[in-house]
Amino acid sequence: MLNLVKIKLSSNLKYILGACLLAFLSYGFIKSGLEVLEGSKRLTEVQEEVLSLESEKNKLEEEIEYKKTEEYIEEKSRNDLNLVKPGETIYVVKKSGESKEKSPSVLSETDEKMDLTYKDANWYMWYRLFF
Numbered sequence: 001m002l003n004l005v006k007i008k009l010s011s012n013l014k015y016i017l018g019a020c021l022l023a024f025l026s027y028g029f030i031k032s033g034l035e036v037l038e039g040s041k042r043l044t045e046v047q048e049e050v051l052s053l054e055s056e057k058n059k060l061e062e063e064i065e066y067k068k069t070e071e072y073i074e075e076k077s078r079n080d081l082n083l084v085k086p087g088e089t090i091y092v093v094k095k096s097g098e099s100k101e102k103s104p105s106v107l108s109e110t111d112e113k114m115d116l117t118y119k120d121a122n123w124y125m126w127y128r129l130f131f
Contacts, residue, residue, distance in 0.1 A: 066072055077083040084090060
């Protein structure tokens, strides 16, 4: 009878060890499968980021090419630096409230810069807009 109990314990022990081994292997496979899924998700995110950066790069390259053109240089010269081509005349339309003492409407290099008064200040105009 003692032999029979030893046989049952040894066969039960085999099943228990086999179940533990199977659980350990299953855990390893499941863990590696989840890591693969996370890696593929991260890969997709990185590919989308690369595409967006490439489109931004293309837009910036187009902008650089446009800024190298004569058209852009002339536009910036006229608008930001107030430059004119030789032979051109600039006419300035005065506001109705300005005095008539400054009769010529043509600007030249000798014209004085207008002094900003308190009411002409930018912050004051914003204040008047809202209050």
